[in-house]
Amino acid sequence: MTCETILYDYWRSSASYRVRIALNLVGESYRSVPVDLVAKVHRASEHLARNPQGLVPVLDIDGQRFNQSLAIIEYLAETRPESGFLPNDAIGRQRVRALSYAIAMDIHPVCNLGVVAHVMEAAPDGEIARRAWMQKFIGEGLAAFERLLDHPATGAFCHGDTPTMADICLMPQVYNARRWEVDLSRCPRIVAIDAHCAEIDGFARAHPDRAKP
Structure with missing residues (x-):
């Protein structure tokens, strides 16, 4: 069974922007679920259940849930090594x-x-x-x-x-x-x-x- 890739993000969030770039570069299709930071949706219980820090992005991918943009990018670098996100040396x-x-x-x-x-x-x-x-x-x-x-x-x-x-x-x-x-x-x-x-x-x-x- 294929798990849907879902990105919980905010359009102007720098960290979310990074992950959108990374997903695009590896050719990963995903569904975006907006989390409005200005409206404080990130502080609602629904989002806190995804990330107790109340931050974006949160990424559901490969049947797992991840946060922290650089950790997500490194995960993609490790699981999609053709990405080139990190050098070989x-x-x-x-x-x-x-x-x-x-x-x-x-x-x-x-x-x-x-x-x-x-x-x-x-x-x-x-x-x-x-x-x-x-x-x-x-x-x-x-x-x-x-x-x-x-x-x-x-x-x-x-x-x-x-x-x-x-x-x-x-x-x-x-x-x-x-x-x-x-x-x-x-x-x-x-x-x-x-x-x-x-x-x-x-x-x-x-x-x-x-x-x-």
Whole structure:
């Protein structure tokens, strides 16, 4: 019996965006079930039963249920080895993981919905505070990431000339940067890699504008 692949996600969630890209790149058909973060559906008992952290994405695949986007991507890398999400050599895998973590563990957490909502509540003008916060932390994070790309292993993509987990993490963060009008003039490598990714159907179909309910 074939188990249906179901992705519980939110269209603007960076972590969900990553998993949509990964599923598309491995050719995995899935059904999307929206979880509206703005309406706080992620805090409802139905979703908490899926993930006690109240986060997205949650992925039902291969008869199992998984959360945490990078763990999901690594699962796909292990079970669909043709994906190329992680290099074959240990040094390459370390570099791709380090690049991925720089975004998913350093930039993303301080810019997620819960953190920024708290910042807005504490500020006299929440919208001004949110924009300044996003521009500062996304801008500084991507500027550092640009320097990490100054490496012999960087090619058309973050590591070599085919997309890896690092590119899957980078593209949603560039989307966020543009949404919040972050100055990317200091990040020519990032802009070039984002352009290469945008030409690939699996990345393009995962874009929030196409995932919006």
